[in-house]
Amino acid sequence: MSYLTTPAGPAPAATGTGPLGIGAPGFAHPLLAPTEWAELLRLARGLTQDRGAAGGAPRGAAGRAPRGAAGAPVAGGTAGESPPGVLPPLHWAVLNVARGPGSRPDPYCLPAAAQLRDAGVRLLGHLDVRHGSRPLGELTDDARRFLEWYKADGFWLDRCPTDRTGVSGMRRLSEVLRALTDGGYLVGDHGVPPHPDYVTTADQLVTFRGPWSAYRRSRAPEWTAGHPPERFCHLVHGLPRAHLEEALDIAREQRAGTVCFTDRTDREGDAWESLPGHWDAFVSHIGPGVSE
Template structure:
């Protein structure tokens, strides 16, 4: 059986009323082609009340086969656990989401207990929630007890030289995610996706968005990439059990089969 990856989209953009300009509508159209999980982020968290525009967008996206998780910042373990869990509760009350994205996750041993407690609290609110933890860099193996999926790379440069921790090879690929921005060309996007899969990473997202967008402040996730359709097709294409993957402009890259299992 061949395995395909999942796209994890930091969907930090508002659902537009105009379908021709709505990134959420574009994700919905692609959700039947491959596995897509979108991170919703109405107000650096769920906000204080339900937003009907988000409700309509995420319901349509989920009906098409997508999954939605809610953004919650943790300030690297310095934020009150009660405040974090209160926002998780707001997502539960306001929106039909599939899980939680804990941003600003520490990778220090001294903060592991904090995140284990938060993880337990999230599961107490909804045991079916998938919990994503974003350290954005290599982290300790123990953090797998505090998240179902760990984001171990979030950056715009150096992905080719990045070296994942050896212990990550001992787990299913869908325990890990990588997020790349400011990747200008489609050919580089394709090679990065192949490299992520080779590195046993089950969730990946690559965009040409960057911090220079005048409509945002330090947000390289405020629009889908210009090569979105090509990215969807690349992730939807199963890897061979062993063999070669043809990359546009990059020749042939040897790829081995990786194990993927479902998050429930």
């Protein structure tokens, strides 16, 4: 599988015009993780918070770009860090009620989803593709529930296949989902660089999902150089705070436009259910105007 490797040599320079942004691949249920969902809403509204101030009142705000637009460069601030009062764009947030939409509308997820959407965030419903083995009818039914109950803007396609044999099935699924959503946004979570033909099956591909120990040695496949950074996302767990800037440099070199980094250890996919211990540092290191 030659598309998984890149010959030794300098990484291609990033050519995307938008800044790095944050993706939220699946905080726990809002009843179990109210702080996490509140932080997403704060980030979406462009608020910085003085945690030492009485009552935790916001101390600054920045206007948000319309949904899906890249943030404009902002002057000021330390290199590699957001200027004071400016937060990076939240590209999307995944809603996973119960490995999907659940059997009925959830009274806690309904307001959480509505608030994020009102703040201009793409809300993606979680659909488990099961490496291409799940019937199209089941996925379509779950998609309709997400759209009817939570007004999803698109879908997070979990556990996508990676080899060429799965491309046709994923193309068919994406056609159906885009028809249901009138062109809704799709993120395919492959976890590793898939066959390049998958680039036609989603708006964004997760081409790395794994531990920091593997990420720091990773290389982007050559075919990704032909696409803008907003087509790719990297998810890294087990990342110590001291290596945040190094990890961001890797993301930029490998042309990832969306990232989520956590110091949590992954156990059966739960690394993303709670806020990283270095959440504030992570957010402050990704800001409009600092992407190369």
